[in-house]
Amino acid sequence: MAEPTTARSWTAWLLAAPAIAYLTAFTLIPVGLLLTVSFWKSGIYGTTPDFNFGNYVRALAVPLYRDQLIKTIRIALTTTAISFLISYPAALYISGLKGRLKSMLVVLLFLPFWTSFVVRTFLWLPILGRTGLINQSLIWLGLIDQPLEFLLYNEGAVLVGLVYVFTLFMTLPIYLSLDKIDPALHEAANDLGAPPLQAFWRVTLPLSRPGIVSGSIMVFLMSIGSYVTPQLLGGPSGNMYGNVIASQFLANNNWAFGGALSVILIVVVLVGLMITRRWIGTREIFLGGGA
Amino acid sequence: MNHNRLARRALGAYTIVFYIALYGPMLVLALLSFNDSDITGLPFKGWTFRWYATAFSSRALMEALVNSFGVGVLAALAGTMLALLLALAFRRQIRFQGLIFNLVLLPVIIPGIVGGIVLLIFFGYLGIPPGLYTTVLLAHINWVLPFAFLTLYPRVHAFDRALEEAAMDLGARPLQVMRRVVLPVLAPALLATVMFSFTLSFDEFVRTLFVTGFDATVPIAFWNLVVLQLAPFLPAMAMIITVISIAASLLGFVFTRNSRAADPSHRIA
Numbered sequence: 001m002a003e004p005t006t007a008r009s010w011t012a013w014l015l016a017a018p019a020i021a022y023l024t025a026f027t028l029i030p031v032g033l034l035l036t037v038s039f040w041k042s043g044i045y046g047t048t049p050d051f052n053f054g055n056y057v058r059a060l061a062v063p064l065y066r067d068q069l070i071k072t073i074r075i076a077l078t079t080t081a082i083s084f085l086i087s088y089p090a091a092l093y094i095s096g097l098k099g100r101l102k103s104m105l106v107v108l109l110f111l112p113f114w115t116s117f118v119v120r121t122f123l124w125l126p127i128l129g130r131t132g133l134i135n136q137s138l139i140w141l142g143l144i145d146q147p148l149e150f151l152l153y154n155e156g157a158v159l160v161g162l163v164y165v166f167t168l169f170m171t172l173p174i175y176l177s178l179d180k181i182d183p184a185l186h187e188a189a190n191d192l193g194a195p196p197l198q199a200f201w202r203v204t205l206p207l208s209r210p211g212i213v214s215g216s217i218m219v220f221l222m223s224i225g226s227y228v229t230p231q232l233l234g235g236p237s238g239n240m241y242g243n244v245i246a247s248q249f250l251a252n253n254n255w256a257f258g259g260a261l262s263v264i265l266i267v268v269v270l271v272g273l274m275i276t277r278r279w280i281g282t283r284e285i286f287l288g289g290g291a
Numbered sequence: 292m293n294h295n296r297l298a299r300r301a302l303g304a305y306t307i308v309f310y311i312a313l314y315g316p317m318l319v320l321a322l323l324s325f326n327d328s329d330i331t332g333l334p335f336k337g338w339t340f341r342w343y344a345t346a347f348s349s350r351a352l353m354e355a356l357v358n359s360f361g362v363g364v365l366a367a368l369a370g371t372m373l374a375l376l377l378a379l380a381f382r383r384q385i386r387f388q389g390l391i392f393n394l395v396l397l398p399v400i401i402p403g404i405v406g407g408i409v410l411l412i413f414f415g416y417l418g419i420p421p422g423l424y425t426t427v428l429l430a431h432i433n434w435v436l437p438f439a440f441l442t443l444y445p446r447v448h449a450f451d452r453a454l455e456e457a458a459m460d461l462g463a464r465p466l467q468v469m470r471r472v473v474l475p476v477l478a479p480a481l482l483a484t485v486m487f488s489f490t491l492s493f494d495e496f497v498r499t500l501f502v503t504g505f506d507a508t509v510p511i512a513f514w515n516l517v518v519l520q521l522a523p524f525l526p527a528m529a530m531i532i533t534v535i536s537i538a539a540s541l542l543g544f545v546f547t548r549n550s551r552a553a554d555p556s557h558r559i560a
Contacts, residue, residue: 022433114490117494119320262405
């Protein structure tokens with residue numbers, strides 16, 4: 001590579017330094033501090049330096065916390081699976097379109113990214129609630145006399161909320177990878193006599209894998225750290241790990257234990273990234289839909 | 292062949308349902324914001340603008356709007372600036388580039404709730420009291436930076452170095468090249484990045500929640516009202532917030548069309 005002779009390596013370092021310094025100060029060091037505090041001890045007089053694994057033992061051995069972790073992973077995986085199932089057919093259809101309709105539909109896929117996450121979670125309250133759209137419609141139709149109570153404040157409502165806000169993180173990367181497939185490949189499969197379904201299984205699906213993996217990681221990553229959705233729609237039975245962590249800091253003032261719970265959540269995410277590493281590098285997930 | 296057609300039709304019908312599911316709830320919210328009823332929800336009792344009047348006369352919302360604009364503009368400018376410098380540095384292969392890249396991705400990879408918690412602990416031990424232009428702004432720059440970098444990096448990377456070399460051959464000094472050649476070419480991409488970074492900051496919630504003081508940003512103010520009660524003016528307030536976010540992003544999108552730089556698929560809630 002021909003580099004201009006004036007661009008010396010130290011200039012590059014000088015340019016990189018502010019961002020590196022910033023991220024070191026406000027991400028790397030705080031995460032290091034979290035890790036440290038997670039081995040400390042919290043009591044009525046505050047959190048004091050120590051080195052013990054008690055917080056981790058408690059987090060992983062006490063059924064309340066362990067079950068909460070398992071449940072949260074389950075909810076995140078379910079959200080990812082549902083998002084995949086509902087996204088793929090739509091992405092497949094849009095990628096096969098041409099012209100104005102296609103660009104319009106793609107813009108409509110982007111638009112919700114630019115609206116408040118809190119708002120898009122909140123809107124389920126007047127839809128699923130007692131006086132909400134669904135209950136009032138059912139009453140109006142004469143199908144029920146009393147509003148259904150099970151629509152809100154449980155795990156199902158949390159899934160609805162999570163899928164609603166995160167699905168597009170699946171749809172977009174899948175669409176992007178499907179859109180890149182050379183149409184000649186479909187024709188080739190056709191010409192060679194492959195039935196459409198077989199062509200789909202053998203050509204389309206494997207080639208869209210980068211998008212699927214990339215979207216899955218995004219959706220899993222975001223749903224596992226949820227706080228807003230379970231807090232607003234979940235009620236006691238729809239609680240997730242994020243809410244347990246938050247209460248250690250906002251209510252119980254147990255920073256050491258809350259720290260351990262936070263570290264466990266980070267580890268779960270890192271394990272997820274490690275598992276998917278053989279298909280896609282972490283960098284590629286975030287640079288254009290696994291392209 | 293017929294099978295293919297049928298499958299395509301079915302997919303098309305499904306896609307219509309998909310978009311209805313995506314936008315329907317938003318439209319219901321819009322409808323409810325005009326509902327002349329003291330109960331948030333149905334039945335629909337006629338059209339009114341009074342909830343918008345209530346929302347606009349809410350001091351909490353107005354102050355929050357001012358706060359969010361202030362923090363959003365500063366965070367977007369600072370984040371874009373830091374990201375631009377890093378992207379320029381990455382045009383050369385420097386040592387530990389992979390490591391630095393991972394450092395940039397770290398704020399995105401850390402689960403949202405934990406991202407708020409680490410800063411709560413960090414500022415707590417430093418003794419920095421929560422404040423709008425201190426802790427919240429610092430947290431927002433930290434959050435915006437990776438996305439600003441991810442949008443700018445491909446654009447800066449694709450920059451035609453022949454332009455720069457030509458300028459240098461003509462005797463321009465490095466800083467001159469930067470000011471006269473590189474920055475003008477990147478200007479649309481930079482503007483788009485600033486706009487997207489602004490919406491990112493404007494909509495940020497969970498990281499803000501744990502470092503916020505008395506001066507709330509818009510999502511925090513909205514949240515405080517939502518958890519209090521399902522007040523009838525909330526849909527109107529939600530619509531106002533939504534319109535502002537979309538307006539800022541569409542502006543960014545206009546710049547993007549000129550630059551193909553910013554890819555909003557990098558948005559994370």
